[in-house]
Amino acid sequence: MAAQFCPTCANLLVIEIGRGSSAAFRCRTCPYVYKIREKLSNKQVVIRKExxxxxxxxxxxxxxxxxxxxxxxxxxxxxxxxxxxxxxxxxxxxxxxxxxxxxxxxxxx
CATH class of the missing domain: 2.20.25.10 (N-terminal domain of TfIIb)
Incomplete structure (x- = not known):
């Protein structure tokens, strides 16, 4: 999985959805872009307490x-x-x- 923080300036990366099915993590401060090549998902069932x-x-x-x-x-x-x-x-x-x-x-x- 890609880093959630920019390796250049250590700011939080945001998800940028492009045309079609392209998506990338982009830094708002510097020009760093990490293209997402595969679909990742995580599902976790939470058991509610009484x-x-x-x-x-x-x-x-x-x-x-x-x-x-x-x-x-x-x-x-x-x-x-x-x-x-x-x-x-x-x-x-x-x-x-x-x-x-x-x-x-x-x-x-």
């Missing part, structure tokens, strides 16, 4: 308080809740809920 894993697993929901909150999945009126600082300190905390009946998780920013 919400419980991100929030600390089932242990994180142990001994949490309950409140009146309507579950968007089953419309039950009670849920467990936790608050976490997920953004910068000057932003409000995010409240995570778990339905006491069906176990559905949702959040409120």
């Amino acid at each position: 919400v419980d894993d991100v929030l600390g697993g089932s242990e994180a929901w142990k001994d949490v308080e309950q409140c009146d909150a309507h579950c968007p999945k089953c419309a039950h009126s009670r849920a467990y809740f936790r608050q976490m600082q997920t953004r910068s300190a000057d932003e409000p905390m995010t409240t995570f809920y778990r339905c006491t009946q069906c176990g559905h998780n949702w959040k409120e920013d």
Whole structure:
């Protein structure tokens, strides 16, 4: 695979698509051009984590308080809740809920 940086001036190379099927990496600063002769592709499957894993697993929901909150999945009126600082300190905390009946998780920013 070709370098992503110019060997002459070390700037980032950009992809330039030409007429037909020609393509090249081109430097915006100097006249360096690297012609692409073969098609390269890379596909990576990302496995999504469950919400419980991100929030600390089932242990994180142990001994949490309950409140009146309507579950968007089953419309039950009670849920467990936790608050976490997920953004910068000057932003409000995010409240995570778990339905006491069906176990559905949702959040409120």
